Amino acid sequence: MKKIITISREYGSGGRIIGKKIAENLGYNFYDREIIDMAAEDSGLSPEFIEKTEQNISSGWLYNLLLGTSYAGTTAGATTQQIGTQSLPLADQVFNAERKTILSLTDKPSVIVGRCADYILRTSDTVDSKDLLNIFIYADFDDKVKRIMERQSMDEKAARKAVQQVDKCRANHYNTFTEDTWGDRKIYDLLVNSSTLGIDQTIEMLTAFIQKT
Amino acid sequence: MKKIITISREYGSGGRIIGKKIAENLGYNFYDREIIDMAAEDSGLSPEFIEKTEQNISSGWLYNLLLGTSYAGTTAGATTQQIGTQSLPLADQVFNAERKTILSLTDKPSVIVGRCADYILRTSDTVDSKDLLNIFIYADFDDKVKRIMERQSMDEKAARKAVQQVDKCRANHYNTFTEDTWGDRKIYDLLVNSSTLGIDQTIEMLTAFIQKT
Incomplete structure (x- = not known):
């Protein structure tokens, strides 16, 4: 059975929960947003800055949408200002911080969601490609919108916009930092x-x- | 369980044999090249002409490669000449002949390989989208080359070229005759x-x- 499972996913496809349950089923460690906090701790960058940078987010409403719920309670004043003057070296710094974190996770069987983990592990000298399995989860547009409306307590119009925009940001980030194309089979x-x-059945399947690999 | 399974596949990925075995496992009818002969019979076009046209094949060596083994024994003289003056209406005629054939198959549970069947069925008024399941099979480049070398008794150089070219032809044909993009998830x-x-394990999986759908 492959030791390291990466999950890339469309926004609203249920990829995170699918990955989490698969990790539970297999007794694997699970990493998603945890990587942001770990990379922040190691690098000294703030979690908000890392999250905004990693998704290549440029519009305010998307920033509030993505960070509003997950980082409610943190003050983002100085960080927001810092983001305003974001430069390529800073974005590189974030990528490298996450890269180091991801590479440090591979001594134990793990499921890792997003964060270019598939590329980082595929191109690493320290990970055997035979240990690596890369999965991409997508969904019908209407299902994604419905899931985001529920999860983020959003109206339909905003959810439709978010579903269209977030994956563009994810693809943009992935395609900037790797030589591959996000979502390319x-x-x-x-x-x-x-x-x-x-x-539920997708988790089972x-x-x-994975158990057959 | 979904009644109509379409299989799109990269050249050399094993998609045909996978589809055939799945049909056997499920007790479904199986159609691949059979569609060419059925469409030929219904339309009066020759099987060779249909096959060349459906794959948008323009080079002689690829033509010999694809038709050499499957249609050895048929005389293609007049047909080849006809292909030389191929026009868009003729290509349309082939597409429509195959379209009619494919739509006539859907009263019984079936596995259909290639021939834009996913698009033809998805856009048809007579097929309920709830009955339709669309699968795409691909493979690592080296595995595809190895499979084509064995199957077509070809040397490695020719097989590599064929693997690169045939899928371009397939994509070209699909993208010309549909509003979708071949291979788009x-x-x-x-x-x-x-x-x-x-x-074998892919067939099982x-x-x-399909049984869960």
């Missing part, structure tokens, strides 16, 4: 539409798939 | 790299996946 072992079977 | 329920589990 040739860098994944499997791409699955979570709308076809629904979340993927768990069985 | 959003038109499929699942895309799987057959190199990850190997052919896909059979289980």
